[in-house]
Amino acid sequence: MKFEAENIQAARPLSREMPRLGNVRAMEPRDIPIVSSMFTRIFRKRQQAASEELRHYLETTFFGSPLYSPDNGSIVYDDGTGGISSAILALPMEFTVNGRHTVAKLLCAFMSEGKVGAVGAACLARAMRAAKQDMCFSDNSSPVSADHWVAGGGVVLPIQSLDWRRSFRPLKAWALTIGRQAPLLRSRVVLGPLAVADRILRRRRPRTKPDAAAGCATRAIDPAAFVECAEPMLQRFAVRPVWSRSEFDWLTAVASLNSTLGELLSREVVDEGGRVIGAYLYFGKAGETATVLNIVCEAGREFDVTAQMFHSLDAEGYALATGSAQPFLMNAISRQRWLSFHHRGYFCMVTRHADLKDAVQRNDIYVGGLASESWSRLLTDF
Numbered sequence: 001m002k003f004e005a006e007n008i009q010a011a012r013p014l015s016r017e018m019p020r021l022g023n024v025r026a027m028e029p030r031d032i033p034i035v036s037s038m039f040t041r042i043f044r045k046r047q048q049a050a051s052e053e054l055r056h057y058l059e060t061t062f063f064g065s066p067l068y069s070p071d072n073g074s075i076v077y078d079d080g081t082g083g084i085s086s087a088i089l090a091l092p093m094e095f096t097v098n099g100r101h102t103v104a105k106l107l108c109a110f111m112s113e114g115k116v117g118a119v120g121a122a123c124l125a126r127a128m129r130a131a132k133q134d135m136c137f138s139d140n141s142s143p144v145s146a147d148h149w150v151a152g153g154g155v156v157l158p159i160q161s162l163d164w165r166r167s168f169r170p171l172k173a174w175a176l177t178i179g180r181q182a183p184l185l186r187s188r189v190v191l192g193p194l195a196v197a198d199r200i201l202r203r204r205r206p207r208t209k210p211d212a213a214a215g216c217a218t219r220a221i222d223p224a225a226f227v228e229c230a231e232p233m234l235q236r237f238a239v240r241p242v243w244s245r246s247e248f249d250w251l252t253a254v255a256s257l258n259s260t261l262g263e264l265l266s267r268e269v270v271d272e273g274g275r276v277i278g279a280y281l282y283f284g285k286a287g288e289t290a291t292v293l294n295i296v297c298e299a300g301r302e303f304d305v306t307a308q309m310f311h312s313l314d315a316e317g318y319a320l321a322t323g324s325a326q327p328f329l330m331n332a333i334s335r336q337r338w339l340s341f342h343h344r345g346y347f348c349m350v351t352r353h354a355d356l357k358d359a360v361q362r363n364d365i366y367v368g369g370l371a372s373e374s375w376s377r378l379l380t381d382f
Helices: 011-015 029-043 052-063 114-127 143-151 170-178 188-204 223-233 245-255 302-315 327-334 354-361
Strands: 023-026 075-078 084-097 100-112 136-141 155-157 162-167 217-221 239-241 263-270 276-284 289-297 320-324 339-343 346-350
Touching: 023 114, 029 052, 029 084, 029 100, 052 084, 075 114, 084 114, 084 354, 100 114, 136 143, 143 155, 143 346, 155 354, 162 170, 170 188, 170 320, 217 223, 217 302, 223 245, 223 263, 223 276, 223 289, 239 354, 263 302, 276 302, 289 302, 302 327
Parallel strands: 100 136, 289 320
Antiparallel strands: 023 075, 075 084, 084 100, 084 239, 136 346, 155 346, 162 320, 162 339, 217 263, 263 276, 276 289
């Protein structure tokens, strides 16, 4: 979720005009009605009260994690009169950093309203400075917010700030993509004829179809089994998600609530001897889009695993596949035809630990997908 931090800089002169009666504190369940309504006004530009469904989702997501505690959860600026003028929604996620475990904060939304909100936003921003954080990150910040991250001692991850798109049925994929702004293009009246045109195109230009990796095959697995494949394949990264059984089960359960993106599915890729060399986790919306959350593979098998993944997604009938870019996969992903990259939002991180910052700058990190906000309904609903 893009941070609405544009008013932070305005807080300095305002602080001389009004006393700071408020304070930064942990968000509590009783704050959800106020925070959810603020979310609706700022991010959805609607003045009506937030829906009960949104309130329930915020409580489930930001108070339900097995890692949650007031110290690693969301924070608000209490203005001193019983109101909340600014808030940061944060979700705890456990990572291992050069062998030590740390609970990181994934920042999902930064909100502020009015003059008091500007003061509160500045206070919340100071609370998130690098000197005070073990690991704090966001995968979808606005340009202004990214500047504030850097000013606070953070870094921007340029590759992880990109999404890739691979079209299998190009005309329908175009309509689905543009249809986010023009819903009529996603109607059956439009998609039906485009699907016919795509079939003709694929017959005349067979290179539209991605080739399978030689000797490889894809097998369906339960999403819960994905973490068993992922754990040994992620050992090569100095910084990576821990994904304990309790946290992973909770993440997949909450991710599965995002029916807008389809069903949460997982596949493993095996070589000619039947050995598992990779796996991927994705949302599948039948006949439309496969939203890939995470891809893992053995070192050196990136080309085989990604090629087999694209071949399988095409065979399953999707018009389009999308996912977040990862440095270790860029070479393999970029070999695909009908593939493009676009800037999703800035992936930013702050930390007080020099070794973590060094690993991030060397791209010795695995983050994104389920270890980020890509699965959240706050990006697609409400």
